[in-house]
Amino acid sequence: MKAISVLGSTGSIGTQTLEIIEEFPQEFKVVALTAGRNLPLLVKQIQQHSPEVVALADESLLPELENQLNALPLEERPEQPPQLTGGADGLNTAASWDHADLVVTGIVGCAGLLPTLAAIRSGKDLALANKETLIAAGPVVLPELKKSGSRLLPADSEHSAIFQCLQGTPWAETARLSTGVPTPGLRSIHLTASGGAFRDWSTEELKTATVSDAISHPNWSMGRKITVDSATLMNKGLEVIEAHYLFGLDYDHIEIVIHPQSIIHSMIELTDSSVLAQLGWPDMKLPILYCMSWPNRLQTPWRRLNLTEIGKLSFRSPDTEKYPCMELAYAAGRSGGTMPAVLNAANEEAVAQFLEEKIHFIDIPKTIEIACEKHKNELKIDPSLDDILTIDSWARNFVKEQVKKNASYINKS
Numbered sequence: 523m524k525a526i527s528v529l530g531s532t533g534s535i536g537t538q539t540l541e542i543i544e545e546f547p548q549e550f551k552v553v554a555l556t557a558g559r560n561l562p563l564l565v566k567q568i569q570q571h572s573p574e575v576v577a578l579a580d581e582s583l584l585p586e587l588e589n590q591l592n593a594l595p596l597e598e599r600p601e602q603p604p605q606l607t608g609g610a611d612g613l614n615t616a617a618s619w620d621h622a623d624l625v626v627t628g629i630v631g632c633a634g635l636l637p638t639l640a641a642i643r644s645g646k647d648l649a650l651a652n653k654e655t656l657i658a659a660g661p662v663v664l665p666e667l668k669k670s671g672s673r674l675l676p677a678d679s680e681h682s683a684i685f686q687c688l689q690g691t692p693w694a695e696t697a698r699l700s701t702g703v704p705t706p707g708l709r710s711i712h713l714t715a716s717g718g719a720f721r722d723w724s725t726e727e728l729k730t731a732t733v734s735d736a737i738s739h740p741n742w743s744m745g746r747k748i749t750v751d752s753a754t755l756m757n758k759g760l761e762v763i764e765a766h767y768l769f770g771l772d773y774d775h776i777e778i779v780i781h782p783q784s785i786i787h788s789m790i791e792l793t794d795s796s797v798l799a800q801l802g803w804p805d806m807k808l809p810i811l812y813c814m815s816w817p818n819r820l821q822t823p824w825r826r827l828n829l830t831e832i833g834k835l836s837f838r839s840p841d842t843e844k845y846p847c848m849e850l851a852y853a854a855g856r857s858g859g860t861m862p863a864v865l866n867a868a869n870e871e872a873v874a875q876f877l878e879e880k881i882h883f884i885d886i887p888k889t890i891e892i893a894c895e896k897h898k899n900e901l902k903i904d905p906s907l908d909d910i911l912t913i914d915s916w917a918r919n920f921v922k923e924q925v926k927k928n929a930s931y932i933n934k935s
C-alpha cells in the first residue's frame with residue numbers, strides 16, 4: 523500500500539489523483555491533502571479519504587474549515603479527525619509528511635515551489651505535475667534531488683510518454699533518476715502539442731480572442747491557467763524547458779510538433795535513429811497512475827485505444843509567428859539561470875491579467891517578452907533559492923506595473 527500526499531487536491535490534477543486512489547483502494551491511500559480555497563470540495567475529500575493531515579494555503583480559512591467539519595453529522599465525520607494546518611509552513615508540513623511515500627504536486631504555478639522543495643528535502647518521491655516549479659527553479663531543484671535521492675517522476679503527459687519510452691532502452695536507470703544529466707542514447711525528443719483552443723484561428727482572429735474562447739480546450743480538461751497556456755502554446759514552451767531539466771538534452775534536440783489528435787503523447791529518437799512513441803487517449807489519469815504505480819503497471823478497466831476508430835494521426839510544424847511564446851521559452855531556456863523564472867512569473871501574471879480581462883490575449887507574449895528583455899542585464903547563471911524567489915516576485919510586479927500604466931503596447935495590439 524503506497525501512502526500518497528496530494529498537493530492541490532481540489533484542482534484538476536488533485537481530483538484525478540483522488541479518483542485513481544478510489545479506484546485502487548488496495549494499492550493506494552491518502553495521508554495528506556493541501557488545497558487553496560475550495561472548502562466544500564476539501565471537506566468531501568476529507569470525509570472520503572480520512573487524511574492524517576490537511577493544509578490550507580490561506581491560513582485565515584482554517585477556522586471555517588474546522589467549523590464545516592464540526593458541523594457534519596457524527597456518522598459523516600472522518601474516523602480520525604485530521605491535523606489541520608495552514609500557510610507556507612502548513613503546506614511544507616503536508617508535503618514532507620512522514621508517512622507519505624509519494625507526493626503528487628498538483629499546485630498550480632510557482633506557489634508549488636517551496637512545498638515541492640520541502641518534499642524533496644525530506645527524501646520523498648514526487649509525481650511532478652507542477653511544472654512551473656522546475657522551470658522557475660531548475661538550477662536549485664536539481665542539486666536538491668541529487669542530495670536527497672528523491673526521484674522526480676513526470677506526471678505531465680508528454681514527459682510521462684518520454685519517461686515510459688525510455689523504460690524500453692538500456693538507459694532506463696539513468697532516465698529514472700531524472701536529475702538533468704544527459705540521458706545516454708537519447709538523440710532527440712519530439713514533444714507533441716494539440717495546438718490549443720486557437721489552432722484553427724488566424725493570427726488576425728486571435729486579436730479578438732476572449733477569456734471564454736481561451737479556456738475551452740479541444741482535447742484536454744484542465745485548470746484555467748494551463749488551458750490558457752495551451753492556447754498561447756506557452757504550455758509547450760514551458761514543457762521544452764521541463765524536458766531539458768528532466769532529461770538533460772540541449773534545446774537544439776527538443777522539438778515541438780503539432781499533433782491535433784493528442785494520441786501520441788510524445789516521442790524519443792535514439793542514436794540508431796529509432797523513434798519510440800507512447801500512445802493513449804488524452805486522459806491525464808494514465809500519466810498520473812504511472813507515477814503512482816511505477817515501475818509496475820496496474821490493470822485498469824479504462825477505455826482501450828482503438829486505432830481504427832481514430833483513423834488518422836496527423837502532424838505539422840508549429841506556427842511560431844502566430845504563437846511567439848514558444849520562441850520566448852526556447853530563448854529563456856537557452857539563457858538559463860534566472861531567465862526561465864522570469865519567463866514563468868511574467869507568464870503567470872500576464873495570464874492572470876488576461877483572465878481578469880485587463881489585457882488582450884495577444885498581449886500575453888508581448889508582456890513576457892518585455893519582462894525577459896528587462897531582466898537580461900540582471901541574469902544570474904547559478905542562482906540561489908533566494909535569487910529565484912526575488913526574481914519571481916520582481917517579474918510579477920513588473921507585469922502588474924506595466925498593466926497598471928496601461929503601457930502603449932497593450933492598447934496598440
Ligand code: NAD
Pocket residue numbers: 529530531532533534535536556557558559560579627628629630631633634651652653654677678679742743744745746747748806
Ligand atoms: P487547478 O487550477 O485545477 O488546481 C490547482 C490546485 O492548486 C487547486 O487545488 C488549488 O486550490 C491549489 N492552489 C492554487 N493556488 C495555490 C496557492 N497559491 N498555494 C497553494 N495551493 C494553491 O490546476 P491544474 O490544472 O490541476 O494544474 C496543476 C498543475 O499541474 C499545474 O502546474 C499544471 O501546469 C500541471 N498540469 C496540469 C495538467 C492538467 O491536466 N490539469 C496537465 C499537465 C500538467
Ligand code: MG
Pocket residue numbers: 678679680761
Ligand atoms: Mg503536458
